[in-house]
Amino acid sequence: MGVEAPHLGDSGDVTQQTGIPAASVPALAVRDRRVRMIARLEVKGTNLIKGIHLEGLRRVGSPVEFARRYYDLGIDEILFMDVVASLYGRNQLLEIVRETAEHVFAPITVGGGVRSVADFEALLRSGADKVALNTEATKNPLLLKELALRFGSQSVVLSIEALRVAPGKWETLTDNGRERTGRDVIAWVQEAADLGVGEALITSIDKEGTGSGFDVDLMREVTECVNIPVIASGGMGSVHDFVALASTADVNGIAIADALHYNRVTLDEIRATARGMGLDVRSLA
């Protein structure tokens, strides 16, 4: 039919609009990119918990209360990860999502123990906007395709727990870092993107819970090998870590867990520092 949009022209090269000096981040300036601040809340039963390297769990508080507080402070997205994800715990997770969605008008992503179309849909119906799959996806990759066709790519997130096994090489782990799959992280994220996954959540097992900064090499490798949005997780200890990652890897979201839960960083601080560095973050006005 050839219907054109007369007023919706192409703007030309985005480098002219980002306001980031091309010399400081040459590889990244080609895409207009706004980095989302994502609060990662790990849930066990009805509790928000936090561990190190996905082990050694400690109770932090109520996930619903924390999610609401982050929303009030202007979080860009809430990420719930059920670390037990047993059949027994499903109803508790659905209830947490439902209670959160009652008052939190920001996107909510939920992962942990999703094994079927029915699990996926139950979470959407409870108020999740996106659902992340990890273990089941490695066993049954075609489930990703089925979900993407049914619910749209934009609601299907592939969650990868990445363990560095050699310089520049990472293996996909499952079950909160307990099981090895033999799958190369880069090959797996590419395969999943081809199957229709709309986003990749990459958690560095090596950095998770350490507060020692992100695995920047891993995030660079992943963002360079796929054209779906990528969320980086694991290692945020300070505002500096956020800015260092956002200015060197083309990530679309950065997940923050205990650094937020324990008030080591605030969202205002991250926003101000990121803007000061020429990075684009959401305006709350």
Place this chain on the structure above:
Amino acid sequence: MPSPTVVIVDTGVGNLFSIARAVHTVGGSPVISADPRSLETADRVVIPGVGSYASTMSYFAECGMDGALRTYADTGRPLLGICLGMQLLVTEGHEEGRTCGLGVIVGEAVPMPSITSSGSPVRIPHIGWSRVTPLSEGRSSDWMGADGADIDVYFAHSYTVICPDSQVIAATFRYGGHELAAAVRVGSVLGVQFHPERSGPAGLRLLTSFVQSPDGT
């Protein structure tokens, strides 16, 4: 003033709960319904945004919702399509082949441009918060509830709407170096590509305007 009845059309899949909660928060009485007759008494109607183009249209056809929505649009009462719901408003969708849409706005839903003008790849889907600029010419009412200012709102989509009549485009956003339709509007029919129910206070202001103002816009 009595609380306006806002019918949220049940598309059979996805997150209707969040829209219902947002509508309730801004003072509307949300009713989730797959019954075409529910539109007869609705003060406002929302077409939500998750699922696939073809399967949602065939679901509508099965239950007679497509005809009911066209009839409702003709009454001049406010209709809001969100994300896929906006895309369903137009003539035709190009998702997995061609599918006829509701056709209340002339246009097409097509895949988003996957490269910039300089040939760099663009990450698709577009997921995240982008700045939306209202195009004000010839439109006096403040349907975004932002006094004509830009707002940052949440998007999650792979398709975009193009319209032969540029006057239909009510707001735009930039992604991958392209300026795309963030909202389309013809009379009392409004479509938004973003998710106002997921866009914090800015989104709730838009929904307040939709639910509370006399003409919904």
